[in-house]
Amino acid sequence: xxxxxxxxxxxxxxxxxxxxxxxxxxxxxxxxxxxxxxxxxxxxxxxxxxxxxxxxxxxxxxxxxxxxxxxxxxxxxxxxxxxxxxxxxxxxxxxxxxxxxxxxxxxxxxxxxxxxxxxxxxxxxxxxxxxxxxxxxxxxxxxxxxxxxxxxxxxxxxxxxxxxxxxxxxxxxxxxxxxxxxxxxxxxxxxxxxxxxxxxxxxxxxxxxxxxxxxxxxxxxxxxxxxxxxxxxxxxxxxxxxxxxxxxxxxxxxxxxxxxxxxxxxxxxxxxxxxx
Amino acid sequence: xxxxxxxxxxxxxxxxxxxxxxxxxxxxxxxxxxxxxxxxxxxxxxxxxxxxxxxxxxxxxxxxxxxxxxxxxxxxxxxxxxxxxxxxxxxxxxxxxxxxxxxxxxxxxxxxxxxxxxxxxxxxxxxxxxxxxxxxxxxxxxxxxxxxxxxxxxxxxxxxxxxxxxxxxxxxxxxxxxxxxxxxxxxxxxxxxxxxxxxxxxxxxxxxxxxxxxxxxxxxxxxxxxxxxxxxxxxxxxxxxxxxxxxxxxxxxxxxxxxxxxxxxxxxxxxxxxxxxxxxxxxxxxxxxxx
Numbered sequence: 001x002x003x004x005x006x007x008x009x010x011x012x013x014x015x016x017x018x019x020x021x022x023x024x025x026x027x028x029x030x031x032x033x034x035x036x037x038x039x040x041x042x043x044x045x046x047x048x049x050x051x052x053x054x055x056x057x058x059x060x061x062x063x064x065x066x067x068x069x070x071x072x073x074x075x076x077x078x079x080x081x082x083x084x085x086x087x088x089x090x091x092x093x094x095x096x097x098x099x100x101x102x103x104x105x106x107x108x109x110x111x112x113x114x115x116x117x118x119x120x121x122x123x124x125x126x127x128x129x130x131x132x133x134x135x136x137x138x139x140x141x142x143x144x145x146x147x148x149x150x151x152x153x154x155x156x157x158x159x160x161x162x163x164x165x166x167x168x169x170x171x172x173x174x175x176x177x178x179x180x181x182x183x184x185x186x187x188x189x190x191x192x193x194x195x196x197x198x199x200x201x202x203x204x205x206x207x208x209x210x211x212x213x214x215x216x217x218x219x220x221x222x223x224x225x226x227x228x229x230x231x232x233x234x235x236x237x238x239x240x241x242x243x244x245x246x247x248x249x250x251x252x253x254x255x256x257x258x259x260x261x262x263x264x265x266x267x268x269x270x271x272x273x274x275x276x
Numbered sequence: 277x278x279x280x281x282x283x284x285x286x287x288x289x290x291x292x293x294x295x296x297x298x299x300x301x302x303x304x305x306x307x308x309x310x311x312x313x314x315x316x317x318x319x320x321x322x323x324x325x326x327x328x329x330x331x332x333x334x335x336x337x338x339x340x341x342x343x344x345x346x347x348x349x350x351x352x353x354x355x356x357x358x359x360x361x362x363x364x365x366x367x368x369x370x371x372x373x374x375x376x377x378x379x380x381x382x383x384x385x386x387x388x389x390x391x392x393x394x395x396x397x398x399x400x401x402x403x404x405x406x407x408x409x410x411x412x413x414x415x416x417x418x419x420x421x422x423x424x425x426x427x428x429x430x431x432x433x434x435x436x437x438x439x440x441x442x443x444x445x446x447x448x449x450x451x452x453x454x455x456x457x458x459x460x461x462x463x464x465x466x467x468x469x470x471x472x473x474x475x476x477x478x479x480x481x482x483x484x485x486x487x488x489x490x491x492x493x494x495x496x497x498x499x500x501x502x503x504x505x506x507x508x509x510x511x512x513x514x515x516x517x518x519x520x521x522x523x524x525x526x527x528x529x530x531x532x533x534x535x536x537x538x539x540x541x542x543x544x545x546x547x548x549x550x551x552x553x554x555x556x557x558x559x560x561x562x563x564x565x566x567x
Contacts (some may be wrong), residue, residue, distance in 0.1 A: 181370075187332045188371040190365040192433060193355065193387030210383065213373035217419070 009076065009132065010139050016252055017066035017137045022146030024253040025177035028260050029134045032058075035264045036126045040271045041051050047274040051267050052119075055126050058263050059133070068136045076132035077125060084124050091117035144168040147246065162238025170226070178219065277343045277359060277440045277473070279306040279329060298324040300497040301338070306441070306475060311467050313484040313505070314477045316494030317519040322477045323366070325494070326445050328498030329475065330363040359388055362439030366446045368430035369423065377403075377421075377429050378414040384437040395477040402436035405470075406462055417468035428462070435466075436494055440465065441473045448483060456483075463487060485509065485523040485544045493520070525549045 017025075039051030063073055077084070095159045097112030135143070148165030155161050186196065196207055286299040299321045306312055316322050325335045328340055331347040331354050340347040342357050343504045365371070374380035378399050385395045403410050406428040413421070418429050431447070447463070448456040460483055466472045467487070478484055484491060484505060485499075491508045493501040495518040501508060508515070509526045522544070529543040529552075537556055 184365065185371050187327065188363075188365045188368065189383075191333060191358065191365070192371075192384040193328055193359055193437065194383070195355075195387070210371075210373045214371050217373075218370055 007060070009072070009135055011068050011072060011136045013067050015065060015067040015137070017062060017133075019252060020137075020256055021247050021249055021253045022138050022142040023149050023247060024249065024256060025134055025138055026146050026150060028145075028256060029131060031260050031264060032130045034129060034268050035260075036123055036130070038264065038267050038271065039123075042112065042119045044271070044274070045115055046113075047271050048119055050270050050274065052122050052126070054263060054266055054270075058259075059126065059129055061259075062133055066133065066137045068133070072136060073129055073132060076136075077128055080128055084121050087124060088117045090119045091120050093150065109116045141169060144172065145243075145245070145247065162241070166238075170180075174219075174222070178215070179217055179223075182211065182215055185211055278308060279361070279441060279473075280339075280341040281305070281325075281328070282339045282341065284325070284328060284340065285336045286321075286328065286333060287336045290336060297497055299328070301336075302494075302499055304492060304496070304499060306473060306501065308440075309467075309471055310473055310475055310488045311463075311487055312473075312475045313488030313491045314475060314494065315479070315481070315484060315491060315520060320494040321497040322494055323445055324497075326363065326443055326475070326477055327511075329443055330361050330567065331358055331428045331442075332363070359384075359437050360439055361441045361443065362434040362437055364431050364434050364442070364444040364447060366449060367417075367427075368434075368447075369426035372418040372426060372430055372433075375417060376415050377408070377418050378410075380418050380429060381436045382434045386432055388437060398436040398438065399432075402432035405435050405466060407458065408432065422455075424451050424458065427455070427459070429464075431459070438474070441475070443475045445477045446479065447476065448478065448480060460486060481509070481521050481523045482525075485525065485546075493518070495519075505544055506542045510542040 020028075036055060039055065040047040042048060063070060092109060092113050093107065095110070095113035095116045097110030099111035100108060101111055101114065102109040138146070145163045147168070148161050151159065151161035151164070190196070194207060196204070196209055196211070198204075199207065281302055281304050284299055284302045285297070288296045288298055302321075302325060306324055314322050314325065324333065328335060328347075331340070334348060341360065341410065345352050345357065347354065366487055372380050374383065381399045382395050387396045390398065392491070399414070403413065408425065408488050413425075413429075418426055421429065427447070434442070444516075447459050463474060463476070464487060467474050474487075476483075476487070488505050491501075491503060491505050492493050492499055493508060493515070497563060500518060501511070501514065509522045512522050512526065512530065523546075525546045525548075526544045529541075529549055532553070533539050533541065537553070538559075539549075539552050539556060543552060
């Protein structure tokens with residue numbers, strides 16, 4: 001019933017991209033997002049075209065290296081196709097311009113509007129595919145680790161970086177457990193004649209009560225047990241705690257940083273010196 | 277209402293790399309009035325089998341016939357059949373959700389769309405079956421009861437549907453000896469007085485020795501042996517080879533026989549063993565006197 005749910009979208013293979021330090025990957029993803037916004041917009045069509053070509057080349061390179069099938073990367077765009085479509089249509093119809101392509105009644109499509117719509121849609125496509133490349137190649141646990149380490153400097157400002165990461169890790173850890181539990185309780189209630197599938201919205205919402213109450217009860221019980229188990233092993237927060245997997249910046253990480261730096265530099269330079 | 281399982285096979289996550297065969301060509305018949313014990317090592321497919329008997333899983337191949345009707349057939353009222361087969365899951369106390377014990381027990385009968393009076397009658401009947409005093413417990417929250425009491429409330433929730441077959445998956449797991457004894461006594465009464473057919477999964481061979489009329493031994497998704505407890509427990513070597521135990525009485529009987537006490541080889545119940553030991557002891561004394 002619920003056994004088709006995969007956690008996150010992590011694609012577990014071994015590749016140079018998978019092996020990158022999660023901190024580096026996070027920072028590089030942010031840098032990539034910035035570079036997407038550095039690409040000139042449609043008022044400089046040639047510069048913008050070159051910029052997007054560079055981004056596309058980078059994504060293809062990264063995807064190839066990561067051994068993640070392109071299909072999966074495109075699948076990440078699926079939930080956003082509506083938003084991308086709306087962006088395209090709105091920009092197409094509501095941007096002014098001088099070179100008119102189509103005009104009748106209140107509809108007026110210009111060359112500028114078309115290019116603008118294309119630009120903004122591409123921007124979304126690149127943002128999403130860049131970030132899904134991160135989640136496809138980084139396990140949730142490694143991601144939580146990376147976030148914790150990146151947020152560590154904020155500890156000076158009393159920001160609970162360790163606690164936040166621990167909460168994320170625990171939450172991720174318990175998703176499969178809770179799914180299993182849900183399945184079990186659902187079956188138990190179905191054996192008592194419960195019906196989760198038919199009826200209107202209200203009766204279906206009501207039929208969730210016999211499922212949700214036991215689920216919450218057991219989640220709280222589990223949380224209590226886990227807290228007890230952690231305390232009995234002397235867990236007292238992040239202070240002075242060493243890690244099992246020590247993250248180290250390797251040559252590959254430096255190389256990846258270099259590649260992204262070159263990408264950003266190219267985009268900035270071509271944007272500056274190609275005023276078309 | 278006999279249940280017949282015919283060549284039942286079940287695979288989890290079929291078609292992927294993680295395919296596991298949980299049940300492999302399992303066939304047996306549970307006749308009316310039987311008390312069948314299903315024993316097997318962890319992962320032998322017991323729990324999967326039990327869920328099939330209630331139509332909660334769909335067989336990969338094979339059939340489950342209830343009263344001659346295929347549980348997964350096209351024109352079968354699965355919910356109606358399901359209500360005649362009560363299924364008590366492992367740790368059933370985790371399925372309790374209502375504010376009061378009575379309301380929780382009434383959940384099943386309510387789903388059967390019974391009248392309020394009838395529901396009330398069923399609740400009283402079910403609480404009586406599990407030895408919970410109606411006056412004392414009906415209006416209490418199930419969450420403030422002890423573990424053993426909660427489990428009995430959960431079992432009552434299934435009994436209130438008045439099933440003609442009751443299936444229990446490890447009903448005594450995690451209970452103290454007293455809670456365990458209460459559940460077993462209750463099952464014994466249900467079987468004898470109410471003539472409910474019972475199928476029980478358990479790891480405890482002592483429980484099985486006390487209650488079962490027939491045993492089904494499973495290993496690796498297959499039935500490896502079936503027979504009366506006396507037949508099964510006499511094959512101690514087979515049981516240990518698949519990681520199972522025999523009742524304490526069987527072990528004691530064997531140990532005594534190895535020391536030369538004359539006892540029949542297939543004793544497995546504590547009370548009959550006691551009789552035989554006393555007889556052998558007295559016999560031995562008389563022999564000594566005769567000399």
